Structures are given as structure tokens and as C-alpha cells.
Amino acid sequence: METQLSNADADSLQRLLNLSLGAKENTAKIVNGSRSANSTNPQYQPLDIEFVEKILNYKFKDKSLLLQAFTDATFDENCVSYERLEFLGDTVLNMVITKYLYNRYGDCSPGLLTNLRAVNVDTEKLARVAVKHNLHRCLRHKKPLLEDQILEFTKAMETYPLHSRGLLKVPKSLADIVESTIGALYTDCDSFETVWKVVMPLLEPIISLDKLENHPMTELHEMCQKKNLKLRFDDSTWEVDKRVLVFIEDKLVGRGHHLAKKDSAKNCAAKDALDNFSYFFTKI
């Protein structure tokens, strides 16, 4: 059986399980990778190690790392949560994608490389990775609203096949478990080559330079330039009302709203302006 453990693995897993579940009777079920028959809600299910290993196409030497990677701090008072692995995994992911982009785009400026990296490893992109590959089903948590938020995000994703650029509400835990999984993987294999081999297929489609340029801000700028129209963003009141306005030829054509990031509010405003454009400028 694929998920069978060595004695050492089983010992370390047992210790973690005792901590994180507070109930020895759950151990056999989890080690065997079976799911609870009494619940369809993933938050109450034990971790199916074999399921995760199949997604990753990688067998862990230390299975307890995986358990840690999928355990949110809310799951149990004494659990070992994914936070430290997430911290490590975030840096490992940054490293492997930086190397990839640096080599792939030999002439690209550091500014563009930074944007390109950001859009391939940001919260939304990683949350998409979690959902697309069903990793979200393994997250062990007790956050009361999270399952609904995940469902909402999963539906909304369909509207933006590649990336919404801050237009969607993203449950951060989804991105966290992708990072913690990468942290667990790196700890287990200690090889950036292996990490990249496992992670690259998960990140696909990796957003390339030509796709990067095709986002609302760029599209709006290009369109206005082509049609020789004066474009102006007004973000002067964002600190107060979290809104950004877009004016084309001094007509208010778009509004964007974002509580945390001015750039996201700008992106929303640009998208709104693109959607409204034909209404305001029918003859152009």
C-alpha cells in the first residue's frame, strides 16, 4: 500500500496526531488515508495522505510534514499548524519561480520580472492552484465561514479563467496550504530541482509576459492611447473612502473599490471603465 509508513515515520506521525487531534482512535483512520463516513465537510475529515501524494506526484519520506502542512491553527488548541512551513514554503516558491523567470526572460527588466513573479505566486494565484488540484479538500480547520468563502471563490474563479488581478475575494488559507505544502516538500527532499519538478505542473498555466500585459490597467491605457483619448485616474480620496475613479475625456467612466489595496481598487476601476466604455463613447 502506497501510504504505508516506516516505524520512524509512524512514530513521528503518531506524536503529531496525538497533539493535533487529541484522540488516539483517529490515528488508524488517518494513517490509512480513509475519510470519515459521517461527514462530507472537509474540515472534519482526517488527512488523506495518499490523495495528496497523488496530486503532487511525490511520496513523502516524513508523512507527518504533510499533516502539519494541512492543519490550520483553528483545528485544535494544541495542533502543530502549517504556519512555519508556510513561511518556509513562501520563500522556496519565490526562489524557484524567480530562477525560472530569470532564465526564461533573459532581457526582461527587473521591474517586469517582479510583476511577473508576483502574479504567479500571489494569494489569488495560489488559491487557484489549491482549488484546481483539490488541495483545498484536505485543509483541516474550524473556521466557521471558510467553506462558504471557498465555495464562493470557486464559483467566481470561472469568470476570470487566468487571474482577476485583485477583483475576487480570496480565502487566504487556500494560498497558505499551497505554500505550506511547498515548505513540507522542500523539508522532505532538500532539493530545489525536485521542488520545481513537483510545483511547476501545479502552477500551470504559468502566467507569461504577454499575458501579464493583458490586464485591465494596460488594456485601458492602450485603448485610450490608440483612440487618442485623455485618461485620468483619481485616487486622491482612496485613504478616506477606498475608492478610485477613472475619467476619460473628463467623463467619469469607471469606479473601483478595495478595502486593503489601492492598486486593486485601481484595477477594479480600470475594469469598470472598460466595461462601461461603449456606453459613454458609442461613436468611437
Add this chain to the structure above:
Amino acid sequence: METQLSNADADSLQRLLNLSLGAKENTAKIVNGSRSANSTNPQYQPLDIEFVEKILNYKFKDKSLLLQAFTDATFDENCVSYERLEFLGDTVLNMVITKYLYNRYGDCSPGLLTNLRAVNVDTEKLARVAVKHNLHRCLRHKKPLLEDQILEFTKAMETYPLHSRGLLKVPKSLADIVESTIGALYTDCDSFETVWKVVMPLLEPIISLDKLENHPMTELHEMCQKKNLKLRFDDSTWEVDKRVLVFIEDKLVGRGHHLAKKDSAKNCAAKDALDNFSYFFTKI
């Protein structure tokens, strides 16, 4: 001779030199690592490759990488500047220091690890590395004010032996060349182990957890808690005047000012409050 080049190395270096200096006659001087006798100002001197290799205790296979690492975009219109190597080196540095801290502090929370990493790789820390190890003497640039700024920073460093936490004005180019050197090093050796072996001695003293906790904000918080005094930071007008105020028992005890970062303004205010404390609270 230590800096002798292979034919392939010399070819690639020659191409870079032609681009970056626009004068073939400088080539021999630079490849031999000698300095210009007519100038004491580092910005006009060619790169002394042997000098840098001695600092790093590492011999480059591809010497042209080092030339790139120390060339600012202002140096020559057509030069290949350090910006791309800096982008790569920043991530490599983050990776090696993350791994080191993650393993050294097995029980440390991700929040503390993040702060600990930041203070060991931020602009000030890296600028200190450049000055301490004389890497700043190799920077090739034509920024009119930079040499004076470096001199000012070098003098001011003495006031804060370890780290000022945003109290000093730091010439960013100094940090840039440490990152670009790490980028060059990683490109040359393709080994994180080698990078860490070279970089760790440069970063020493690496700021440890106990040193991290001894900074103005923490010190002020701890002191007020011990003496049972009400402490309040007022950063409500930072967006307007870039100032943060500190009140202890509703007395204005400290002010901090920083144009770019609210946290640095807060640190300055905390330091000011600590300095002024005995004046306001003589009997405590």
C-alpha cells in the same frame, strides 16, 4: 596570477567592457585588476576583480558577472547594469537566510522569523555589509551625490553599532551591490551551499532573536509596562505630515519623522521618547 581568465571568460568580459566602458584601452587595466592612478574617486576606477574575490574568498569562473554586479546604470549609457543580478540576488539571499533562521529557531513563530529575516537583509543591514567589507569602493557609477551620501552613512553607522532600525539615511546603491554580488555568485556556482558559505561571514554579526527584541519600540513598550505608565502612539497624521507622536501618560514625549515608512517614523518616535524620558519623568 589569480585573476587570469580563460579565453571564453576573456571574450565575454571583453564584450561587457566594450559595452560598459566604450573604450577598449581600459580592458587590460581592468582584467589585470589594477586601479587608475589618476583618480582616487572610486566611481572613476575600473573594477579590481582580485580585490572583490579576496573579500568574498571566492574565485569566479565567469569574471564578467562581477563586472556587471558592480556597475550602476548611471555608469555608462550602454552598460549592462547590476539590476537583474540584484533582482536574482535578493531572492537568493532571502532563501539562504530563511533556511538558516528556520533551522536555528525551531520554535520561533513565523511573525518573529519574518522580523528577524527582515532586519538581517534590509537595506541598512546590506549597506553596512558593503561598507564594512569595502565593497562600496568597487561600485562603478556616476551619481553626483552618492560619494558624499556614502561618507555620511559611514560616519553615522558608528552611532548604531548593530542596526539603527530606520534611523539612518541609507544610500540604496550600497545594498544593491551586495544583492547583485550574491546574484552573480549564485549564477557562477549554482549552489546554495556555496552561496551561504561565502555570504554568512559577510553578514556577521547576524542579528539574533535576543538582539531583535532590544529595539526602541520593544524597549519603550517594556519600560512603560514595568513602570505602569500609559503609552500611546499617534500616527493619525502620518499620511499628511510624515510624523508619528508618542504620548506617555498623555504627555508628548517623542516625535518621529520618516518620509517613506510609517514604521520607521514610529521607531524614530520611540527612540526619541526613550531619550527624552528622564526629562519628563524625573521621579520615576
